[in-house]
Amino acid sequence: xxxxxxxxxxxxxxxAALLLSPFVDVELVTVNFGIIPNDAADIARILGLSYxxxxxxAEIATSVVESMVTDGFPNSGINEIHRIALERAAGxxxxxxxxxxxxxxxxxxxxxxxxxxxxxxxxxxxxxLLGYGRSFIDELVAGYFEVLYGECVSFDYEVELRxxxxxxxxxxxxxxxFPKHHQQSKVMALKKCQLGN
Amino acid sequence: xxxxxxxxxxxxxxxAALLLSPFVDVELVTVNFGIIPNDAADIARILGLSYxxxxxxAEIATSVVESMVTDGFPNSGINEIHRIALERAAGxxxxxxxxxxxxxxxxxxxxxxxxxxxxxxxxxxxxxLLGYGRSFIDELVAGYFEVLYGECVSFDYEVELRxxxxxxxxxxxxxxxFPKHHQQSKVMALKKCQLGN
Numbered sequence: 001x002x003x004x005x006x007x008x009x010x011x012x013x014x015x016a017a018l019l020l021s022p023f024v025d026v027e028l029v030t031v032n033f034g035i036i037p038n039d040a041a042d043i044a045r046i047l048g049l050s051y052x053x054x055x056x057x058a059e060i061a062t063s064v065v066e067s068m069v070t071d072g073f074p075n076s077g078i079n080e081i082h083r084i085a086l087e088r089a090a091g092x093x094x095x096x097x098x099x100x101x102x103x104x105x106x107x108x109x110x111x112x113x114x115x116x117x118x119x120x121x122x123x124x125x126x127x128x129l130l131g132y133g134r135s136f137i138d139e140l141v142a143g144y145f146e147v148l149y150g151e152c153v154s155f156d157y158e159v160e161l162r163x164x165x166x167x168x169x170x171x172x173x174x175x176x177x178f179p180k181h182h183q184q185s186k187v188m189a190l191k192k193c194q195l196g197n
Numbered sequence: 198x199x200x201x202x203x204x205x206x207x208x209x210x211x212x213a214a215l216l217l218s219p220f221v222d223v224e225l226v227t228v229n230f231g232i233i234p235n236d237a238a239d240i241a242r243i244l245g246l247s248y249x250x251x252x253x254x255a256e257i258a259t260s261v262v263e264s265m266v267t268d269g270f271p272n273s274g275i276n277e278i279h280r281i282a283l284e285r286a287a288g289x290x291x292x293x294x295x296x297x298x299x300x301x302x303x304x305x306x307x308x309x310x311x312x313x314x315x316x317x318x319x320x321x322x323x324x325x326l327l328g329y330g331r332s333f334i335d336e337l338v339a340g341y342f343e344v345l346y347g348e349c350v351s352f353d354y355e356v357e358l359r360x361x362x363x364x365x366x367x368x369x370x371x372x373x374x375f376p377k378h379h380q381q382s383k384v385m386a387l388k389k390c391q392l393g394n
Contacts, residue, residue, distance in 0.1 A: 001336065018220075019216070019220070022219045023215075023216070023337060095333065100328075102308060102311065102327070103308075103312075111299060111300075114299065114330065115300075115330070118330055118332070124330060124332055124333040124336075125330060126328060126329055126330075126333055127327075127328025127329075128325075128328055129328065130299070130324075130327045130328030131297075131323060131324025131325055131326065131327030131328060132323055132324075133311065133312070133315055133321060133322060133323075135315070135321055136292065136321040136323055139198065139321075140220060
């Protein structure tokens with residue numbers, strides 16, 4: 001079984017890949033707009049996993065950014081992009097996974113949205129961290145990964161969407177819509193093992 | 198890290214143990230009332246995992262059975278027993294896990310109940326299957342386990358609670374409160390590997 005794990009370079013999506021890797025053939029997938037270069041392929045190599053990049057059309061970004069500006073907050077737009085990314089990955093993989101956790105707010109599909117994705121796309125949608133609380137995740141991450149923490153260090157949707165919003169609507173809109181700081185994590189190395197089975 | 202995985206002998210709790218076993222030291226735990234003998238220790242041996250049995254007091258069973266008869270349905274009572282079982286296991290293990298799945302109705306803790314359990318008992322509560330849909334679970338189960346399917350083949354709460362209700366309130370109450378059939382699964386052997394790390 002081959003699973004495409006949506007990958008931002010951060011600790012959650014990497015941990016999701018780690019947890020699946022003994023049981024299915026994991027490929028990391030970055031779904032983005034190609035606005036900002038990233039080193040996802042290099043990180044995948046360090047993790048010992050195969051990697052694919054899927055580009056979404058620029059119109060999707062501009063439409064989502066417009067709705068975020070209208071909403072005045074980012075969560076609905078981030079959920080929308082995440083659903084599109086999952087559907088796109090479902091066109092390639094029989095199993096699609098992500099790093100969403102029990103305590104996340106966005107992106108986060110409801111149980112009925114998860115079932116709709118599975119039924120609509122004929123895919124198995126897997127969230128290895130959905131039943132995991134913060135402290136257990138932190139303990140696993142500390143045990144397995146070397147992690148860099150900082151502003152915009154990885155390549156989740158928000159980094160590119162902020163940039164697109166900045167270009168179209170200006171810095172003030174970014175300031176209005178998004179939290180001031182965008183603290184992220186980025187996995188730099190494995191402490192214990194090589195992933196993959 | 199040692200995790201106590203609540204174990205009914207069925208495919209879900211066994212799969213939860215399998216998924217955790219590469220990452221933490223798993224012990225299977227059966228929490229029940231000691232009414233009906235079970236072969237949990239033998240199954241644990243087949244799986245290559247250590248095993249512990251925790252007995253709950255008979256008064257808990259009679260109180261829960263009474264509330265089920267009052268309710269006219271079993272789910273609230275099964276949730277109540279499950280919370281008690283998790284709290285009891287949390288007295289022994291730093292990590293407590295179970296086999297509840299995305300599509301389960303009972304037992305099932307809400308996200309806020311899961312957080313309360315963690316905060317109240319100082320435990321990490323882990324549900325490895327919570328982000329897994331039925332078809333992926335079925336595929337993993339078919340790949341890893343030999344499974345027996347049938348009426349009351351494993352030893353979940355319902356088997357003992359039905360028996361206690363039958364003794365106190367008679368067969369008719371069992372018929373009124375529970376579904377007519379209690380289809381279960383029981384893991385008989387591993388196909389691929391020995392669990393444990």
